[in-house]
Amino acid sequence: MSEAFRRRHRGDAPVLDVRHLSKRFGNQLVLDDVGLEVLPGEVHGLLGQNGSGKSTLIKILAGFHDPEPGAELVMYGEAARLPMPAGGARALGIAFVHQHLALIPSLTVVENLRLNDLATQNRVAINWRREAEKARATFARFDLAIDPRARIQDLPQVERALVAIVRAFEEVKDATAGGRGLLILDEPTPFLPKAGVEQLFLLVKSIAADGAGVIFVSHDIDEIREITDRATILRDGKLAGTVVSKDVDHDGFIELIVGRKVSLFQSAKPDLTARPVAARVASLSGPMVEDVGFAVHEGEIVGLTGLIGSGADRVPSLLYAAQRARAGTFSVGGTTLDLATILPEHAMAAGIAFLPADRLGAAGVGSLSITDNISLPVLSDFMGAFGLSWPRLTERARSLGRDYEVRPNRPELNLSALSGGNAQKVLLAKWLQTEPTLLMLDEPTQGVDVGARQTLFAALNGAASKGTAILVASTDAEQLAQICHRVLVFAGGRIVDILSGDAVTKDRITEACLKSTTLTALHPREEAA
Numbered sequence: 106m107s108e109a110f111r112r113r114h115r116g117d118a119p120v121l122d123v124r125h126l127s128k129r130f131g132n133q134l135v136l137d138d139v140g141l142e143v144l145p146g147e148v149h150g151l152l153g154q155n156g157s158g159k160s161t162l163i164k165i166l167a168g169f170h171d172p173e174p175g176a177e178l179v180m181y182g183e184a185a186r187l188p189m190p191a192g193g194a195r196a197l198g199i200a201f202v203h204q205h206l207a208l209i210p211s212l213t214v215v216e217n218l219r220l221n222d223l224a225t226q227n228r229v230a231i232n233w234r235r236e237a238e239k240a241r242a243t244f245a246r247f248d249l250a251i252d253p254r255a256r257i258q259d260l261p262q263v264e265r266a267l268v269a270i271v272r273a274f275e276e277v278k279d280a281t282a283g284g285r286g287l288l289i290l291d292e293p294t295p296f297l298p299k300a301g302v303e304q305l306f307l308l309v310k311s312i313a314a315d316g317a318g319v320i321f322v323s324h325d326i327d328e329i330r331e332i333t334d335r336a337t338i339l340r341d342g343k344l345a346g347t348v349v350s351k352d353v354d355h356d357g358f359i360e361l362i363v364g365r366k367v368s369l370f371q372s373a374k375p376d377l378t379a380r381p382v383a384a385r386v387a388s389l390s391g392p393m394v395e396d397v398g399f400a401v402h403e404g405e406i407v408g409l410t411g412l413i414g415s416g417a418d419r420v421p422s423l424l425y426a427a428q429r430a431r432a433g434t435f436s437v438g439g440t441t442l443d444l445a446t447i448l449p450e451h452a453m454a455a456g457i458a459f460l461p462a463d464r465l466g467a468a469g470v471g472s473l474s475i476t477d478n479i480s481l482p483v484l485s486d487f488m489g490a491f492g493l494s495w496p497r498l499t500e501r502a503r504s505l506g507r508d509y510e511v512r513p514n515r516p517e518l519n520l521s522a523l524s525g526g527n528a529q530k531v532l533l534a535k536w537l538q539t540e541p542t543l544l545m546l547d548e549p550t551q552g553v554d555v556g557a558r559q560t561l562f563a564a565l566n567g568a569a570s571k572g573t574a575i576l577v578a579s580t581d582a583e584q585l586a587q588i589c590h591r592v593l594v595f596a597g598g599r600i601v602d603i604l605s606g607d608a609v610t611k612d613r614i615t616e617a618c619l620k621s622t623t624l625t626a627l628h629p630r631e632e633a634a
């Protein structure tokens with residue numbers, strides 16, 4: 106903690122002081138006598154492996170789960186009730202921003218800001234002109250250039266996140282006097298490119314400077330070190346410690362989170378471009394992508410990256426026909442597909458698998474069991490004379506769960522009962538078991554903890570060493586540096602730079618992204634080699 110921070114807070118009652126928090130699901134104790142204190146003006150990190158209990162703690166503060174008896178909650182020196190009664194969090198000035206932001210895309214920014222009033226008042230009774238002016242003034246105070254009349258669906262992801270945070274902050278202020286209150290941000294950054302993250306940090310810091318407390322949940326240790334004053338680490342539902350963030354280095358955080366030293370996965374970076382081509386894209390154009398061409402070779406892992414709006418993240422969904430391309434061809438395993446007309450089933454039949462970022466939407470079915478989710482692409486292999494063999498399917502799911510360290514490894518649970526990172530392990534196992542010719546992934550380790558990441562990276566590397574070609578769209582330079590043989594950098598919908606071999610490092614990738622907008626497009630033919 107900085108001296109200025111310490112001086113500012115000497116003698117201040119904590120915004121939040123919660124103690125003896127325990128929670129049991131069935132016979133599993135997922136929180137075990139945990140405590141957490143947040144001071145006024147403090148940004149406090151909450152870290153831990155997937156399934157360590159972070160969301161459960163937050164859901165108890167939201168009133169979604171009841172804690173075990175014995176828990177104590179004190180806000181600004183006054184005892185408050187637990188279990189949290191309905192509407193209690195709001196009355197205490199606690200507001201939440203969840204990863205999915207809870208905005209309504211078809212409504213405007215100002216309508217989303219007044220969503221609570223919309224639910225309780227007649228729409229006509231609200232003076233929208235005045236509300237828009239108020240919103241404009243609020244955005245101006247935080248130096249944000251967001252149009253209150255724009256529809257959420259037309260805004261880039263970063264502006265959506267900023268709107269959700271401003272809305273939560275306004276809720277905090279409405280419920281309490283002035284800048285008091287507690288803002289809880291549950292992994293708000295994984296969808297945001299670097300530039301967006303910086304803008305979000307400025308907003309969070311100015312909210313804390315107003316005197317509110319902020320809890321910031323993230324798996325990104327660099328982010329935690331950059332933005333938080335202190336951090337609390339949970340390990341297997343227990344308190345592993347509360348530290349002053351500046352005093353702990355990157356490896357120190359990893360050790361606190363995992364409970365032991367972890368060696369980060371690092372693959373060798375041989376040049377594999379002389380190997381046979383596994384997939385070739387030519388003249389791909391579509392939303393945010395212009396005349397892109399490249400090849401991926403057998404066993405090669407190729408990263409696609411760039412700044413906000415670069416188009417890199419659009420490529421896998423265009424190649425899988427999850428979004429419609431205007432033009433282009435895609436050759437995989439001897440089949441050439443016309444990208445303007447293909448359907449996802451054509452891509453699948455050609456040996457292509459795609460794991461999108463939206464894991465409980467497009468990627469998996471939360472209301473189905475883990476066994477069902479894992480089995481979907483391989484059902485025909487388990488069909489016998491008397492129908493499907495459920496015991497074999499379940500055993501298969503359990504064995505993949507062991508390999509991919511899914512916790513808890515109970516295939517009968519619904520996918521939605523798993524923590525975010527564990528759900529991602531299941532979905533990766535689901536596609537890798539099909540041994541595709543080409544596997545495409547969009548932000549594959551969003552929300553996955555630092556230990557489990559190494560397992561997923563090793564699994565991807567293992568699939569590549571058996572010949573699968575892999576395309577990874579991501580804005581996480583560290584992750585790309587750990588696993589990719591080559592990285593294609595996008596700007597304005599085109600490939601502007603290619604990094605390979607020793608140039609595939611976190612710093613070089615970040616640098617290439619930052620200067621990407623000043624570069625001209627490489628000709629597709631230069632890349633196709």
Ligand SMILES: Nc1ncnc2c1ncn2[C@@H]1O[C@H](COP(=O)(O)OP(=O)(O)OP(=O)(O)O)[C@@H](O)[C@H]1O
Pocket residue numbers: 130135153154155156157158159160161162512513522523524525526527552554
């Ligand atoms: N409704 C539920 N029913 C049964 N078990 C649950 C339920 N919600 C959470 N759990 C279990 O409680 C444990 C803690 O989950 P929690 O979501 O709090 O973890 P987390 O630290 O937020 O993980 P992540 O970083 O992956 O989001 C996990 O083992 C999870 O499977």
